[in-house]
Amino acid sequence: MPTIEGAGVHLKRAFGFNQVPELDPFLLLDDFHSKKPEEYLMGFPWHPHRGIETITYVLHGEVEHGDSMGNSGVIEAGDVQWMTAGSGIIHQEMPKGEKSGLMWGFQLWANLPASHKMMEPRYQEIKSNRIPEIFMGKGLKVRVICGEVLGMEGPVREIVTSPEYLDVTVPVGETFSHLTVPGHTVFAYVIEGRGYFDRERDPYAFEVGGGRYFDLTEECLVGPENLVLYGDGDTVEVTAGDRNVRFLLVSGKPIGEPVAWYGPIVMNTQEELRVAFEEYNKGTFIKHPGRL
Known part of the structure; x- marks a missing residue:
């Protein structure tokens, strides 16, 4: 769904407020992809977060960030920032494109259980060269941001919902197979190409969105900017179609708690939301001062 956020980005x-709790523990996935600087340069000025984690993954361009405690840095192409907002942080994110103007990245929001919503905030800043790339033969490649593939563990660790976050490329005619944890939420978001x-490959076995309900000749090929939400099981299997397919594969343990969500703050009750915004207005929002 086309959306404008921040100061005009x-x-x-791919999913958001209307899908809660279908993708529990995940709340939102945004794909910011443009060659027009006027569509992203105004960025996301100062705003608070509490009760969630925001995961920013950049493919092209970079995102400058800073926070109310004096931290700052740049998320460059291939980098990941896994920010646990916990009890609260106020920060800003300002995208900058390549020389060609291209800016492309993703931000995923993951919920925190009640037991961790007021934990101390932290960053896990992961540079591209720290993310393992596994080459599985014949051009099949997996970047392991979080989780494990063939015994190789990603650099993002100690996350309460036990997530996996993989960037997978499957060449034409090849198949990627990956074990998942039964009971976990699992979804794929297609970046490029098409795949099964x-x-x-049963066209009658799943619901199709995007206004294609009456397209009775629809194939099972899934292309860019489409999301696949899996049912419960223990294996994901993806085969490239008539072109290479690249996708994000994300999974995590559902929290199963009430969600009270307003803007950039996600708690369990409306009263907790009210307290959070009162504290923000009073200047008492930050509970753990100092550098992350």
Whole structure:
């Protein structure tokens, strides 16, 4: 869904508020992809977060960031910032494109359980050269941001919902197979190309969104800017179609708690939301001062 956020950033929302709690523990996935600087340069000025984690992954361009405690830095192409807002942080994110103008990245929001919503904030700043790339033969490649593939563990660790976050590229004619944890939420978001995300390739076995309900000739090929939400199981299997397919594969343990969500703050009750915004207005929002 085309959306404008921050001070005027044009992006596409793969899922968000209306899908809660279908993708528990995940709350939102935004795809910001543009060659027009006027669609992203105004960025996301100072705003608070509490009760969640924001995961920013940049493919092209860079994102300058800073926070109310004096931290600052740049998320460059291939980098990941896994920010645990916990009890609260006020920060800003300002995208900058390549020389060609291209800016492309993703931001995923993951919820925190009640037991961790007021934890001390932290960053896990991961530079591209720290993210393992596994080459599985014949051009099949996996970047392991969080989780484990073939015994190789990603650099983002100690996350309460036990997530996996993989960037997978499958060449034409090849198949990627990956074990998942039964009971975990698992989804794929297609970045480029087309692939079969249903092992049986049965067009009647799943619901199709995007206004294609009456397209009775629809193939099982899934292309860019489409999201696949898996049912419960223990294996994901993806086969590239008539071109290489690249996708994000994300999974995590559902929290199963009430969600009270307003803007950049996600708590368990409306009263907790009210307290958070009162504290923000009074200047008492930050509970753990100092550098992250």
